[in-house]
Amino acid sequence: MKPSTPSTVCVLFHVFFGSLSAVTICGNLLVIISIIYFKQLHTPTNSLILSLAVADLLVGVVVFPFSMELSLSSCLFSENVFCKVRNNLDIPLCTASILNLCCISIDRYYAVCHPLTYRTKINVHVVMIMIVVSWSVSLLLTIGLVMAGFQQDKCKEECSIDLQFAVILGLLCIFYLPVIIMLCIYLKIFLVAQRQVRSIQGTKSGATASKMERKATKTLATVMGVFLMCWTPFFFYFSFQLLNPVSFAVIESLNWLALLNSMLNPFIYAFFYSWFRSAFRLIISGKIFQGDFSNSKLH
Template sequence: MSTFTTTTYLLCVSVGCLSVLIMSGNLLVIISIIYFKQLHTPTNYLILSLAVADLLVGLLVLPFSTILAVSSCWDHQDLLCEVRTTFDISLCTSSILNLCFISVDRYYAVCQPLRYRAKINVRVIVIMILVSWIFPTLNGIIHAIIGVHDGQSNRKCVLIQNINSGSTGLVLLFYLPAIIMLITYLKILMVAQRQARSIQNTTCQSKKSESKMERKATKTLAIVMGVFLICWSPFILCRTFNPFTNFIIPDAVIAIFKWLGWSNSMLNPLIYAFFYSWFRSAFRMIISGKLFLGDFTKSKLF
């Protein structure tokens, strides 16, 4: 009994700390983009949408998952299971769709800079964000309905082993967007290298500076995508191959991989802070409380 109590206590503390870190980091990103007018760009609006999805993971998914993990005799566990599953599937799908649209934004910014403002305008960004939220929400609700219909057990709930989501769902919701992002960023990399060589031969400092900023933004967002894939791939691969191996992968391993995937929501703000000087400046102003001392919406962050 004491072992169970100690384990439960450690789990709750760990998840609590992870939730606070996720919510704090992504809240900094959200406030920065909304408050500072300099950050009102198409790419940052997509980053804002991604940060909202990550924030909700820390606010909704992790606490529900902890309750399910430590309370096996709760009267309303089936209902909580379906609610958590709906949030989990919706928010994870929203994250990868946001990342996919970010790669499209970067493609036009780097590969077709002259057409970028015409192709990626406010209306297009709004459509991208709506698609990134409406489709995942419907998908999460459908999964919840299927779970209720099939009488999903608690074990499957905790590990999200809904077999009815199947390989087709994984292909459409993870593998296909991941392949699109990888191909897009590889093409961006090749074009960026060609542009870098041509820019070196010009004497226009403004073009050099603009090209350097675009390449840095693309590199940073490619790292965000890479971290996402590293965090989620182990769990997705387990879900893909476990049914074909008669479910030989231990439950504990799958649970660890799932928590690794959720921890990705904490890493994106750290990446922005490390690579983007303007996000670092915005974070410092927010944390120091400087925003309460006056109107800094038009401050120069870089």
């Protein structure tokens, strides 16, 4: 029988997941407001970060609540409509987030490895194309997977091979291919940064050069480490699911770990920079409502 009141464990899980959603929304809202309001942050690179923040904000607003209801369906006796709605929203938004991360890595590659031609290679028009392509690919992949699912519902066993092929192709485009691209790009950036540090050791003290090298290593390790930590377990386990049935509890736990990347992205891509921290302080303190600070010099 359905209980008249939810269990204590269920309530605690709702509070926990609701808190994660709130942090995700607030963190990405700070990034969005900062980039839109402060003119100093109107750069091509920050346009990519803005697109990433929009995708992650929508994950926090839309995907988190449906994922929470689906994960706790044993407590609330939810219908599987949550599963269908969550998947149809989860796939395009998380794919857009991953592809935006990939675009940011391309931007950083030209900034570090080709600084002299960076402004000509990565301009406003190129960035807009990157953003449009990221969101378009996300929507097209979602439409393809949804259509494959509808076809599976109609012809049952006869379409299982086609559906599996569609899922494998989707996994390659959504995760494995972007990961390979990002790993290659960040490895190249790391090697170039190390070479640049060694080249200036003759003009700067060894301690300063060593500090710069450690900072570059830490930054790149954080970027890729957090992304891989959040997404790799889910996609590996999901790929294994194509061959063998897996536990619902395990796949949902790994899905939440992957969704946490949307919460952590603002800290990695925005909080790391001092000018974003200055912007956040002005917003949180309410100073931007007391006057025009859009032309403020952020340090």
